[in-house]
Amino acid sequence: MKHIWRKLKSLFGAANAASDAAMIEALFATDIAGIAETDFRTGKFTRVNGRMCEMLWRSEKELLSLGPPDVQHPEDVARIMPDFIKSMSEKGRWESELRHVLPDGEIVWARINAMVIERDPSGAPLRGLGVLLDITEARRADGKVREQAEVLKVAQTIGRVGAIRRDIVAGLIHADASVREILALPEGDAPIRTEDWLAGILEEDRGRVAHAMRLAIENGDPGISLDYRTLCPRTGGLRYIELRARYHFGPDGKAVSSLGVAIDVTERRAAEQRLAHAAHHDSLTGLPNRSLFRVRLEEALARARRGVGFALLCLDLDRFKEVNDTLGHPIGDRLLVAAAARLRKVLRETDTLARLGGDEFAVIQTCLLEPQEAAALARRLIETLSAPFDIDGQEIVVGVSIGIALAPHDSGETESLLSAADMALYRAKSDGRGLWRYFEPAMNQRMQARRDLELDLRRGISESEFEIHYQPILDVDTRRVKTFEALLRWRHPTRGLLTPDLFIPLAEEIGLIVPLGDWVLRRACDDAARWPESIGLAVNFSPAQFQSRHLVARIAAALRESGLAAHRLEIEITENVLMRDKEATLAALRALKELGVRIAMDDFGSGSSSLSYLQVFPFDKVKIDRSFTCELDRPGNSNAIMKAVASLCGGLEMAVVAEGVETEGQFAALQREGCREAQGFLFSRPVASSELPALLRRLGERRALTVAAE
Numbered sequence: 001m002k003h004i005w006r007k008l009k010s011l012f013g014a015a016n017a018a019s020d021a022a023m024i025e026a027l028f029a030t031d032i033a034g035i036a037e038t039d040f041r042t043g044k045f046t047r048v049n050g051r052m053c054e055m056l057w058r059s060e061k062e063l064l065s066l067g068p069p070d071v072q073h074p075e076d077v078a079r080i081m082p083d084f085i086k087s088m089s090e091k092g093r094w095e096s097e098l099r100h101v102l103p104d105g106e107i108v109w110a111r112i113n114a115m116v117i118e119r120d121p122s123g124a125p126l127r128g129l130g131v132l133l134d135i136t137e138a139r140r141a142d143g144k145v146r147e148q149a150e151v152l153k154v155a156q157t158i159g160r161v162g163a164i165r166r167d168i169v170a171g172l173i174h175a176d177a178s179v180r181e182i183l184a185l186p187e188g189d190a191p192i193r194t195e196d197w198l199a200g201i202l203e204e205d206r207g208r209v210a211h212a213m214r215l216a217i218e219n220g221d222p223g224i225s226l227d228y229r230t231l232c233p234r235t236g237g238l239r240y241i242e243l244r245a246r247y248h249f250g251p252d253g254k255a256v257s258s259l260g261v262a263i264d265v266t267e268r269r270a271a272e273q274r275l276a277h278a279a280h281h282d283s284l285t286g287l288p289n290r291s292l293f294r295v296r297l298e299e300a301l302a303r304a305r306r307g308v309g310f311a312l313l314c315l316d317l318d319r320f321k322e323v324n325d326t327l328g329h330p331i332g333d334r335l336l337v338a339a340a341a342r343l344r345k346v347l348r349e350t351d352t353l354a355r356l357g358g359d360e361f362a363v364i365q366t367c368l369l370e371p372q373e374a375a376a377l378a379r380r381l382i383e384t385l386s387a388p389f390d391i392d393g394q395e396i397v398v399g400v401s402i403g404i405a406l407a408p409h410d411s412g413e414t415e416s417l418l419s420a421a422d423m424a425l426y427r428a429k430s431d432g433r434g435l436w437r438y439f440e441p442a443m444n445q446r447m448q449a450r451r452d453l454e455l456d457l458r459r460g461i462s463e464s465e466f467e468i469h470y471q472p473i474l475d476v477d478t479r480r481v482k483t484f485e486a487l488l489r490w491r492h493p494t495r496g497l498l499t500p501d502l503f504i505p506l507a508e509e510i511g512l513i514v515p516l517g518d519w520v521l522r523r524a525c526d527d528a529a530r531w532p533e534s535i536g537l538a539v540n541f542s543p544a545q546f547q548s549r550h551l552v553a554r555i556a557a558a559l560r561e562s563g564l565a566a567h568r569l570e571i572e573i574t575e576n577v578l579m580r581d582k583e584a585t586l587a588a589l590r591a592l593k594e595l596g597v598r599i600a601m602d603d604f605g606s607g608s609s610s611l612s613y614l615q616v617f618p619f620d621k622v623k624i625d626r627s628f629t630c631e632l633d634r635p636g637n638s639n640a641i642m643k644a645v646a647s648l649c650g651g652l653e654m655a656v657v658a659e660g661v662e663t664e665g666q667f668a669a670l671q672r673e674g675c676r677e678a679q680g681f682l683f684s685r686p687v688a689s690s691e692l693p694a695l696l697r698r699l700g701e702r703r704a705l706t707v708a709a710e
């Protein structure tokens with residue numbers, strides 16, 4: 001473009017000097033620029049060349065019917081006109097850049113050089129010659145550059161970015177105004193000495209930055225990226241700076257200067273820190289959460305591999321669920337916060353306390369010299385949490401159970417260490433509450449066995465491997481069968497016939513007892529509906545079943561669907577059932593009694609507070625635990641307990657049954673002591689439903705009994 005321009009200038013020079021018709025002809029013949037002759041009296045073009053027509057997208061004929069103002073942008077016409085008239089009259093020449101409008105509205109920028117080629121005798125211009133160069137492309141690029149510079153400036157301000165140039169040889173830094181603001185450097189244009197810039201960096205970071213810069217230059221790195229902190233001169237707060245630069249190298253390959261940007265990333269850092277904190281901390285207590293705890297645990301394990309042992313304590317609040325359920329979640333939340341604060345007080349700075357979720361906490365006790373130190377800490381933690389809490393004027397008592405695993409002794413791996421502490425916690429909980437337990441390898445085997453049993457149990461249920469055996473309960477005076485008690489059995493494909501003690505505790509713990517118990521009830525009711533009217537059915541119920549929904553409705557449905565009269569069904573519960581949610585349980589028991597179902601207290605005397613339970617509900621029957629029966633008729637035994645219970649129950653109008661009668665001697669003693677019913681191996685072991693007719697015959701009964709086909 002520049003090249004063409006020079007060429008034209010030289011042409012012009014010639015034309016101007018000579019105003020020679022031949023020169024003008026030559027000019028019209030070129031196609032490097034648009035050439036147009038204008039008559040100032042008519043204001044119209046009188047001659048145009050081909051390039052002019054191309055530039056303005058008009059035919060020669062059309063152009064000759066128009067004048068310059070018809071093709072120029074109206075705004076530009078207004079702008080240039082005064083100067084054009086003045087310059088042409090006075091100097092005979094005029095030049096400018098202006099927009100032309102194409103028939104379709106598109107804009108073409110042109111650089112115009114105009115000169116007067118004829119004047120009237122008074123000297124007023126009559127005709128002029130214009131040379132037009134299309135500069136649209138250049139203009140557009142220019143506009144882009146200007147726009148980019150604008151954007152850059154805005155971006156710099158918003159992004160808090162500034163350009164920085166360093167003269168490595170002279171040890172000087174040249175910085176634009178925004179960098180000076182960001183880096184808190186003196187204002188103005190004067191270069192800054194590298195040392196002065198370094199002096200502004202926070203002391204903790206300065207050595208590292210200087211070292212990194214030296215190293216990058218020594219290594220001949222193409223560029224460098226630094227981050228450091230300075231103090232904001234206005235607020236005195238920390239400012240986080242990121243600096244990135246590229247080096248320029250001299251002929252000897254050494255870096256002589258660098259060009260880069262400095263970015264103030266303080267806000268971003270703060271946001272990052274906020275996010276990181278939220279991602280790694282529990283919002284309620286502010287303690288590290290499970291994910292951060294795992295990181296800390298891994299770090300501690302890395303140190304443990306180098307010989308620095310530690311203890312992992314897993315904590316679980318006792319009775320927290322009760323607090324949450326009875327006093328509401330807001331109180332529960334505040335209790336957790338208060339508990340976390342107490343725990344923190346007991347710990348050292350170097351220990352880590354985390355909330356793993358719910359009412360579970362965990363501690364990494366570092367620098368452990370003796371395993372006993374973990375137990376000592378556990379004791380202190382238990383003590384601090386056993387003191388009552390005052391939340392909103394309410395006194396709340398919780399407690400805590402703790403499982404301890406030692407690293408690297410118990411495990412050197414995150415997962416297995418956590419599960420070791422968990423197993424120890426599980427043991428602490430099941431041994432009672434407010435206790436701590438160390439992990440022992442045997443727990444691992446038990447846990448594994450438990451997991452295996454759980455899977456097996458689920459499979460057994462889906463494969464219908466369960467069956468019901470029945471054991472008769474006889475009237476002591478007549479020796480006739482009064483009731484059959486349904487006792488669950490698992491016909492296991494490899495382990496044979498399993499009794500309930502091998503699987504019911506687990507089924508209760510994992511909630512499977514509810515569907516399993518429902519199945520027992522329905523199946524037993526169906527069986528009993530075929531027995532003689534005079535024989536009743538006893539079914540055992542677990543505490544978990546009383547916690548499940550719609551228990552009464554489900555029992556009513558089982559009776560309805562089997563056709564068994566309600567008075568023939570007896571439900572056996574142990575005192576454990578009454579220990580949980582007593583009010584709801586009593587309500588359910590009362591509703592069952594309304595239905596006509598009878599309620600028996602099972603295993604009486606085996607628990608701790610048996611007598612008091614006899615007062616809370618009018619049981620129809622009390623079954624005296626086997627442990628008393630087996631004492632009967634022993635030499636030197638007065639049978640006083642059996643006698644006392646029998647007379648007490650008689651007074652309360654509750655029938656008394658002795659469980660586990662194995663000998664005729666025991667049976668005779670029962671009769672003497674006033675016990676009305678008896679159950680035990682003396683009469684029969686529990687048998688499959690199909691064996692019941694034979695059992696009745698063996699017991700000398702004349703009553704016939706039909707059973708369902710298997």
Ligand code: C2E
Binds near residue numbers: 471488540572661662
């Ligand atoms: P339980 O309700 O006290 O049942 C009596 C248990 O004593 C039965 O054990 C029975 O076989 C056993 N037994 C009966 N007579 C004698 C005897 O003379 N000597 C000895 N040594 N034992 C005798 P089993 O069948 O192993 O059941 C154990 C417990 O499992 C039951 O105690 C009951 O609490 C529970 N259970 C059984 N079936 C079910 C069920 O379907 N649901 C629920 N929730 N629990 C059940």
Ligand code: MG
Binds near residue numbers: 485
């Ligand atoms: Mg029972």
Ligand code: MG
Binds near residue numbers: 602603625659
């Ligand atoms: Mg019992």
